[in-house]
Amino acid sequence: MEQVLTIIRDDMANIRHTKDPGTVRRTKRDDKSHPPTPITVAYGDGIGPEIMDATLRVLDAAGGSVDVETIEIGEAVYARGVTSGIEPSSWESLRRTRVFLKAPITTPQGGGFKSLNVTVRKTLGLFANVRPCPSYAPFIATKHPAMNVVIVRENEEDLYAGIEHRQTDEVVQCLKLYSRPGCERIVRYAFEYASRYGRSKVTCFTKDNIMKVTDGLFHKVFDEVAEEYPGIEHEHWIVDIGAAKLADTPELFDVIVLPNLYGDILSDVSAQIAGSVGLAGSANIGHDVSMFEAIHGSAPRRAGQDAANPSGLMLAAVQMLVHIGQGDAAALMHNAWLRTIEDGVHTYDIYDPSVSVEKVGTRAFADAVIERLGEKPSRLQPVAYAVSTDPIRIDVPVREPQDKDLVGVDVFLDFRGAPDDLGAQLEKHASDLRLVMISNRGQKVYPSGQAETICTDHWRCRFQSPDGGVVTTEQILALLGRLAAAGMPFIKTEGLFNFDGAPGYSLGQGQ
Numbered sequence: 198m199e200q201v202l203t204i205i206r207d208d209m210a211n212i213r214h215t216k217d218p219g220t221v222r223r224t225k226r227d228d229k230s231h232p233p234t235p236i237t238v239a240y241g242d243g244i245g246p247e248i249m250d251a252t253l254r255v256l257d258a259a260g261g262s263v264d265v266e267t268i269e270i271g272e273a274v275y276a277r278g279v280t281s282g283i284e285p286s287s288w289e290s291l292r293r294t295r296v297f298l299k300a301p302i303t304t305p306q307g308g309g310f311k312s313l314n315v316t317v318r319k320t321l322g323l324f325a326n327v328r329p330c331p332s333y334a335p336f337i338a339t340k341h342p343a344m345n346v347v348i349v350r351e352n353e354e355d356l357y358a359g360i361e362h363r364q365t366d367e368v369v370q371c372l373k374l375y376s377r378p379g380c381e382r383i384v385r386y387a388f389e390y391a392s393r394y395g396r397s398k399v400t401c402f403t404k405d406n407i408m409k410v411t412d413g414l415f416h417k418v419f420d421e422v423a424e425e426y427p428g429i430e431h432e433h434w435i436v437d438i439g440a441a442k443l444a445d446t447p448e449l450f451d452v453i454v455l456p457n458l459y460g461d462i463l464s465d466v467s468a469q470i471a472g473s474v475g476l477a478g479s480a481n482i483g484h485d486v487s488m489f490e491a492i493h494g495s496a497p498r499r500a501g502q503d504a505a506n507p508s509g510l511m512l513a514a515v516q517m518l519v520h521i522g523q524g525d526a527a528a529l530m531h532n533a534w535l536r537t538i539e540d541g542v543h544t545y546d547i548y549d550p551s552v553s554v555e556k557v558g559t560r561a562f563a564d565a566v567i568e569r570l571g572e573k574p575s576r577l578q579p580v581a582y583a584v585s586t587d588p589i590r591i592d593v594p595v596r597e598p599q600d601k602d603l604v605g606v607d608v609f610l611d612f613r614g615a616p617d618d619l620g621a622q623l624e625k626h627a628s629d630l631r632l633v634m635i636s637n638r639g640q641k642v643y644p645s646g647q648a649e650t651i652c653t654d655h656w657r658c659r660f661q662s663p664d665g666g667v668v669t670t671e672q673i674l675a676l677l678g679r680l681a682a683a684g685m686p687f688i689k690t691e692g693l694f695n696f697d698g699a700p701g702y703s704l705g706q707g708q
């Protein structure tokens with residue numbers, strides 16, 4: 198093994214020091230072939246200013262043609278009492294340029310401060326988070342040298358809607374919201390991405406064996422959209438076994454499309470098993486505005502030391518150049534970065550004496566990439582991008598709404614006692630409705646509950662028409678009035694609806 202590593206090290210040293218002396222090493226490209234594209238840039242906090250400076254120097258030297266508008270975000274803005282971390286005036290720059298290159302920021306702990314990323318994504322409709330996760334073996338350690346996965350994550354919905362409540366002394370809730378347009382938009386984007394960039398398969402991860410309505414909608418939309426792309430293989434995995442396979446055998450996958458929470462977790466997992474979270478760039482794509490960023494944090498402990506690895510932000514800038522139609526500059530920058538990695542010029546976080554040739558800091562790494570502009574890697578796969586292309590745009594077709602019938606109500610109560618006691622009281626007040634069942638934390642406990650089931654003070658009580666037919670709002674309001682008069686005020690209600698005759702709610706038997 199040691200002999201093999203020595204050969205690799207010596208081989209890289211030869212590549213490093215025996216380049217063609219006639220190679221043109223551009224330190225700055227003055228022959229920019231594109232009119233300048235306005236972009237908004239935020240230098241961020243911690244290591245942000247250092248890695249942004251390195252990134253912009255490489256971008257400029259590669260011929261990236263941009264006009265930079267700089268805005269301030271993060272710690273200094275939070276300190277001025279702006280809980281979102283971004284000034285109102287900065288939104289005008291983002292709406293004007295429609296392209297945002299953002300360095301990481303530091304969000305203060307406590308005090309009600311909001312995540313800036315979530316604020317920007319939801320405010321500007323950045324629905325698709327796109328994260329390429331290739332390996333760079335043998336130059337960066339990984340157990341999966343053939344890995345080349347792209348994670349396409351829904352970016353606005355799911356539990357990240359942030360709608361949470363404490364409902365009883367013992368129970369809190371977070372609403373998991375999916376919309377059909379949201380599902381269709383991200384799934385279409387994944388297939389369009391695969392089509393444009395020569396990917397052969399799109400895989401969907403959900404947990405619809407349990408969450409049959411929410412994750413079931415995502416899976417259903419995935420299957421429908423997949424039929425429109427017969428040239429691209431498609432498959433679905435339950436997210437737990439899919440995640441296990443991704444961690445163990447990532448080469449099984451190509452493009453993976455996921456709801457927000459699963460995508461947030463598994464995109465980081467994918468980046469790390471590919472080599473390092475510190476190398477991953479990310480694109481946040483909207484219909485009108487898009488944001489590009491490294492996925493790592495601001496690392497305040499490393500700030501000002503000229504040590505941070507700028508690779509994640511550099512690769513995000515590559516995604517940005519492709520997005521704005523400057524694929525030639527993107528390819529120059531990306532190939533030079535690959536050659537730098539291949540030559541063993543590494544920052545501290547990926548430096549490994551068995552494969553690395555030189556340990557460098559932030560500025561020197563950027564200099565090394567600039568020095569290699571015009572070169573391509575010899576062992577890693579070179580990249581090529583279309584010189585000029587329009588961004589992927591997704592317009593979701595308008596659907597005719599389905600017929601919607603009210604067929605019952607789930608009434609949530611705060612109650613301390615036994616299920617049978619609660620059931621007996623509710624039966625008295627059902628009147629022209631029927632108490633179908635009571636569940637506690639999703640498990641049916643009345644009628645015919647089991648003594649071993651642990652119950653809290655949070656109960657879901659389902660009422661429907663005795664014949665299973667349509668009920669009226671007036672019937673439900675009358676029921677709620679009777680419960681309130683009996684000292685059983687509700688904490689929440691959920692209408693039960695059929696859509697084109699099919700139930701739009703879980704059946705309530707629990708798992």
